[in-house]
Amino acid sequence: MKVFSGIAVSPGMVSGPALVLGSENFRIPRKFVSKDAIDAELQRFHIALDLVCKDIKGNEQLVSSQLGAQYGAIFSAHLQMAQDPRLIREVESLIRDQCRSPEFAVSRVLRSYAEQLQKMGDRYLSERALDIFDLEKRLLRKLLGESREELSNLTEPVIILAHDLTPGETATLNTKYVLGFATEVGGHTSHTAILAGALEIPAIVGLGRCLAEISGGESVILDGDHGRVIIDPDDETLARVQHSQARSQRVRDRLGEMGSLPSETQDGQRVTICGNIEFPEEVRQCIKRGADGVGLYRTEFLFLSGNREPSESDHYEAYCRVVEACGDLPVVIRTLDIGADKVPQLMADQFAESANPMLGLRSIRLSLRNTQMFKRQLRAILRASVHGNVRIMFPLVATLLEFRQAKMILMDVMEDLEDEGIPFQRNVPIGMMVEVPSAVILAEEFAREVDFFSIGTNDLIQYTLACDRSDPTVAHLYRSGDPSILRLIQMVLRAAEKHGKPVTVCGQMSSDPRFIPLLLGMGLRSLSATPQAIPRLKEVVRNLSITEAERISQHACSLDLARDVEHYLQGELSRLCPDLVDEVGF
Amino acid sequence: MQSEDVVRRQVKVTPEEGLHLRPITLLVRCATTFSSSISLFFDGHRADAKSAFDLMLMAVPSGAILNVEVAGADAEAAADAICRLFEDGFSVPGTDHR
Numbered sequence: 001m002k003v004f005s006g007i008a009v010s011p012g013m014v015s016g017p018a019l020v021l022g023s024e025n026f027r028i029p030r031k032f033v034s035k036d037a038i039d040a041e042l043q044r045f046h047i048a049l050d051l052v053c054k055d056i057k058g059n060e061q062l063v064s065s066q067l068g069a070q071y072g073a074i075f076s077a078h079l080q081m082a083q084d085p086r087l088i089r090e091v092e093s094l095i096r097d098q099c100r101s102p103e104f105a106v107s108r109v110l111r112s113y114a115e116q117l118q119k120m121g122d123r124y125l126s127e128r129a130l131d132i133f134d135l136e137k138r139l140l141r142k143l144l145g146e147s148r149e150e151l152s153n154l155t156e157p158v159i160i161l162a163h164d165l166t167p168g169e170t171a172t173l174n175t176k177y178v179l180g181f182a183t184e185v186g187g188h189t190s191h192t193a194i195l196a197g198a199l200e201i202p203a204i205v206g207l208g209r210c211l212a213e214i215s216g217g218e219s220v221i222l223d224g225d226h227g228r229v230i231i232d233p234d235d236e237t238l239a240r241v242q243h244s245q246a247r248s249q250r251v252r253d254r255l256g257e258m259g260s261l262p263s264e265t266q267d268g269q270r271v272t273i274c275g276n277i278e279f280p281e282e283v284r285q286c287i288k289r290g291a292d293g294v295g296l297y298r299t300e301f302l303f304l305s306g307n308r309e310p311s312e313s314d315h316y317e318a319y320c321r322v323v324e325a326c327g328d329l330p331v332v333i334r335t336l337d338i339g340a341d342k343v344p345q346l347m348a349d350q351f352a353e354s355a356n357p358m359l360g361l362r363s364i365r366l367s368l369r370n371t372q373m374f375k376r377q378l379r380a381i382l383r384a385s386v387h388g389n390v391r392i393m394f395p396l397v398a399t400l401l402e403f404r405q406a407k408m409i410l411m412d413v414m415e416d417l418e419d420e421g422i423p424f425q426r427n428v429p430i431g432m433m434v435e436v437p438s439a440v441i442l443a444e445e446f447a448r449e450v451d452f453f454s455i456g457t458n459d460l461i462q463y464t465l466a467c468d469r470s471d472p473t474v475a476h477l478y479r480s481g482d483p484s485i486l487r488l489i490q491m492v493l494r495a496a497e498k499h500g501k502p503v504t505v506c507g508q509m510s511s512d513p514r515f516i517p518l519l520l521g522m523g524l525r526s527l528s529a530t531p532q533a534i535p536r537l538k539e540v541v542r543n544l545s546i547t548e549a550e551r552i553s554q555h556a557c558s559l560d561l562a563r564d565v566e567h568y569l570q571g572e573l574s575r576l577c578p579d580l581v582d583e584v585g586f
Numbered sequence: 587m588q589s590e591d592v593v594r595r596q597v598k599v600t601p602e603e604g605l606h607l608r609p610i611t612l613l614v615r616c617a618t619t620f621s622s623s624i625s626l627f628f629d630g631h632r633a634d635a636k637s638a639f640d641l642m643l644m645a646v647p648s649g650a651i652l653n654v655e656v657a658g659a660d661a662e663a664a665a666d667a668i669c670r671l672f673e674d675g676f677s678v679p680g681t682d683h684r
Contacts, residue, residue, distance in 0.1 A: 073608075076615075077608075077611045077638070080611060080615070081639065084638050084640075085634060085637050086634065086637040086639045113642075113643065117643070120645050125606065125607075125645070128642065308674075
């Protein structure tokens with residue numbers, strides 16, 4: 001048994017026989033052509049180039065229709081490279097002026113580009129060298145009349161182990177037979193990795209040199225969750241993996257049917273589970289899984305995807321689609337939350353020189369500075385409010401004054417609409433995200449003024465522990481189970497209860513089944529999570545009683561290290577819902 | 587014969603990652619819709635705005651100022667379109683595949 005580790009780029013675990021694809025070394029048969037053959041050779045180059053362009057367009061259409069235009073765009077970049085005037089000029093010149101063969105010329109010119117990109121020391125651009133090698137292979141294959149037979153003639157399931165797979169090869173993988181793949185080279189941002197994720201094929205890249213030790217046909221386990229490839233696993237490992245695969249399939253099937261079942265604890269307490277969405281299309285995924293509404297509708301996409309500021313009707317149309325699709329179910333629309341890691345290009349100048357963007361101009365602070373933009377969004381939300389059950393939520397509120405200002409602007413907009421005779425819901429509930437420690441400390445004061453709270457754990461953890469989780473040197477401090485975080489959530493729940501205001505937890509903590517008993521035990525009755533997580537959350541709720549949840553939360557809150565809290569919650573979860581806990585380790 | 591228009595402009599590279607594949611793809615797509623020749627100058631190098639390889643190999647970082655030189659019958663319109671791309675920070679819906 002041999003184990004190789006690489007970068008996990010697409011999750012899932014599969015086992016099957018290895019199909020080894022070595023680095024494709026094209027043997028270029030001749031470097032020179034005779035002078036009187038030059039015209040014919042130039043023509044041969046152009047025919048090959050046309051065929052390649054046709055293939056790329058085919059890839060683009062296939063990928064766009066199956067995975068969406070954003071993935072198809074990878075191939076429009078490839079097509080531009082194939083039609084690049086500099087490439088064509090330099091290849092033609094080598095053939096015409098130096099009597100080089102088209103194969104040699106293509107390879108020489110493209111390799112010189114790739115080499116220069118790799119020398120730039122820029123990780124993103126040097127990975128683009130792989131796209132150039134893709135083009136080189138495509139051209140050489142057409143010129144030499146060869147193709148990777150192995151990939152197009154599959155008749156049984158295989159796991160591909162390759163030096164490299166080009167984006168073109170990845171896009172056309174026959175997913176009926178290719179269970180997964182692993183490559184020696186490549187990184188997170190390579191197009192091959194992105195496509196694997198979109199195709200939902202388990203995949204690992206960056207294994208390093210390992211193909212020399214594999215001859216093909218061996219039994220392979222590919223663990224796309226942990227980035228491991230196991231060659232010739234011993235019987236015990238194989239049995240464990242097969243067992244876990246069968247089990248996770250059964251669990252997936254069972255959870256898939258969870259949608260229609262009520263989310264109710266064993267002792268009859270109803271728990272509201274809503275979905276977090278970003279795009280209107282995602283409402284369908286929430287409804288399908290039996291969500292009680294949309295607990296967090298992020299509106300940033302309107303700003304991040306366009307090249308102009310969204311108009312009132314852009315906002316209105318998007319909101320109406322969500323609100324109408326939800327019928328009577330509530331939709332919590334969060335006003336613009338950009339800045340820090342999400343800055344649309346069209347507003348880049350406003351964010352220019354902040355040394356500390358997480359503490360800078362973002363979210364509600366930005367909206368309060370750009371009242372025109374803010375009012376436009378609020379008008380659209382209010383107009384959409386007559387079509388369903390809309391609630392408005394302000395993000396990142398740190399002071400009472402901010403909340404009051406935001407609310408005042410909302411009142412202004414209501415007055416304008418009234419003057420213009422445009423209908424809207426006058427008593428639309430107005431709430432806020434609790435994600436800054438100051439808002440927790442003043443939770444009682446806020447609770448008097450808001451209609452509801454929604455705790456955004458991601459930012460709350462980040463601000464409370466003063467750590468940027470994208471910085472690997474301090475990311476270990478970022479723990480949902482940190483006792484300080486549990487204490488803060490309790491403070492919010494108590495203040496809200498005192499004033500009879502509802503609380504929801506959104507953010508990654510509420511998508512993690514381990515934390516559900518803890519949160520319910522603390523008194524929370526409403527969650528909002530990524531749609532994919534809803535069936536798992538329901539499973540926990542349905543296996544739990546409030547008495548038990550209270551016992552779990554009391555014990556968890558008595559522990560003083562994040563590690564101990566998380567370990568304890570993990571143990572409780574595997575007792576309550578053994579199916580949800582991944583027990584496979586190697 | 588009609589005299590050729592030459593239009594000169596300056597643009598700033600705003601995308602955080604510099605002139606990478608996505609902005610280059612948009613730039614080339616835009617440039618190839620015009621008949622004029624469009625050159626970008628940076629740090630003493632010239633790149634043809636219709637050549638993705640030229641642009642990639644010029645390795646333009648974020649914040650760089652480029653000189654744009656457009657020559658041809660539709661020079662004015664081409665220069666406007668190129669400048670608009672830079673000003674909008676290359677944000678066009680549906681093309682971000684990263």
